Amino acid sequence: QVQLVESGGGLVQPGGSLRLSCAASGSGFSNFAMAWYRQGPGQQREWVVTITKNGDTMYADSVKGRFTVSRDNAKNTVYLQMDNLKPEDTAVYHCNARLFRLEYWGQGTQVTVSS
Numbered sequence: 001q002v003q004l005v006e007s008g009g010g011l012v013q014p015g016g017s018l019r020l021s022c023a024a025s026g027s028g029f030s031n032f033a034m035a036w037y038r039q040g041p042g043q044q045r046e047w048v049v050t051i052t053k054n055g056d057t058m059y060a061d062s063v064k065g066r067f068t069v070s071r072d073n074a075k076n077t078v079y080l081q082m083d084n085l086k087p088e089d090t091a092v093y094h095c096n097a098r099l100f101r102l103e104y105w106g107q108g109t110q111v112t113v114s115s
Contacts, residue, residue: 002026002104004095009109012085016113020080022095022106030073032099036080038091038111045094051078063089085113 095106
């Protein structure tokens with residue numbers, strides 16, 4: 001069993017930055033592929049980024065060049081550095097852990113981009 005807790009969300013002006021964290025409890029964190037998803041108001045949940053257990057990364061086109069994902073297996077934590085934020089980035093950001101058929105979700109952290 002893996003529990004995921006996100007933090008770091010908040011209110012930021014357009015062009016600003018935030019860093020989200022996702023702390024995992026339980027064993028085997030280093031074996032999981034980790035991802036971030038987001039769900040904007042009135043929208044479906046969408047995939048944002050994935051980092052594999054080997055550190056390979058994949059980004060949605062909408063965030064490529066602005067967001068950077070990383071992981072620290074010693075701390076059981078994955079990070080999402082978000083720069084040059086736009087109003088359309090406003091959403092609840094959820095952390096996801098996946099290993100074969102095992103999948104876990106965090107409760108999410110709210111990110112609001114507004115002037």
